[in-house]
Amino acid sequence: MIVAGEASGDLHGGNLVRAMHQMDPDLSFYGIGGKRMQAAGVELLADAADMAVVGLTEVAFKLGMILRVMRRLKVSLSTEKPDLVILIDYPDFNLPVARAARKRGIKVLYYISPQVWAWRKGRIETIRNSVDRMVVILPFEEKFYRDAGVDVTFVGHPLLDEVRKKYSRSEALRRFGLREEAITVAILPGSRRSEVAVLLPEMLGACRILMEKISPLQFILPIAGTLDPAFVRDILGQFPVRVNVIRDEIYDVISISDAAMVASGTATLETALLETPMVVVYKVSGVSYAIGRRFIRVDHISLVNLIAGCAVVPELIQSEVNPERIAAEVREIITRRGKTREMKASLADIRGKLGAPGASQRTARIACDMLSGK
Secondary structure: OEEEOOHHHHHHHHHHHHHHHHHOOOOOEEEEEOHHHHHOOEEEEEEHHHOOOOOOHHHHHHHHHHHHHHHHHHHHHHHOOOOEEEEEOOHHHHHHHHHHHHHOOOEEEEEOOOOOOOOOOOHHHHHHHHOOEEEEOOOOHHHHHHHOOOOEEEOOOOHHHHOOOOOOHHHHHHHHOOOOOOEEEEEEOOOOHHHHHHHHHHHHHHHHHHHHHOOOEEEEEEEOOOOOHHHHHHHHOOOOOOEEEEEOOHHHHHHOOOEEEEEOOHHHHHHHHOOOOEEEEEOOOHHHHHHHHOOOOOOOOOHHHHHHOOOOOOEEEHHHOOHHHHHHHHHHHHHOHHHHHHHHHHHHHHHHOOOOOOHHHHHHHHHHHHHOOO
16 A cells, blocks of 8 residues: 655655565555656545645645545455555655555555654654655654654655756757746645645746836746646736746756745655745735744745755745735845845755665665565
8 A cells, every 4th residue: 555645655656656666566556646746646535635734734625535535545454464554755645555554564654754754753753653665755853753663764865867958058948938037936726725825826926027127028827736836827817917838847847947935745855956036925814824833843844944054035924924025035035136146056965865766676676675575
């Protein structure tokens, strides 16, 4: 069984399944994921796109469906009797699945750690008691788990194998219908419908302000595979801003952009690996944020700044996520060349802190060893 609850988990899960199939073609997989995991050969019991939410109160709207899927998975532990359960991030769903698997004597591999080092550290006991092997992708996580008595391995970040351009700059501009002479700003509002509904209008409001202050200027938005393009276009239709909408091709979009507005999450790291200056935004319901603030114990909210250990890129949180503030930060990037060069240099250093390429293959070897009893 393999379970991923959002777009980034689906990406890494698909790569892991392919790597495991290369080592053992007779393996079969079922669980929860998206198009990439399905294409890799996973029989899906539910689509990750239907389960992805941001914020504590936002979960309430999908709680019934999520609990039904969880019950179905738990039942399958007895009916399908998987030899191994692989869980990818998505802790509030996956940790109960881990406990259920442990009760049935099924081995559990957790790939891509919950951010227990940031908040709700009490979950470390649950992990220690229900997970056989933790595989982490951020360098500082290994010591954290080892000190807590968890069997852990740092494999490097899987994005090191994934993030690469397919086209030259001139070819990408032509394919995307963009002008060479114009400044290009990428809009990355997230992969979950709930966060896009909150963030995209604020980003488009910022675009409208930027158009009044900078020329020539053009905007591009790569739609995540978990999103319905019609839903995104409905939001775009509410703003008098021309935006080139691209399906997939996210890395080429980021690479040809002079600046990016990015929802906090995996996309910030993808943008960093392509050394594109960015503004990171994060906004959930007021209740979710108030609850989260009581428990979060980190100085930064974006992965880029957490890995760097300092404020490399600006972060806008909650009420700061408004058109005026976003536009001001993007304008700083575009107009202050010295600041832009400094940010790009700091982003280049991030790659060296993420380990070596080959994370999927190293994790696949761990999983296959667990299956063979090593």
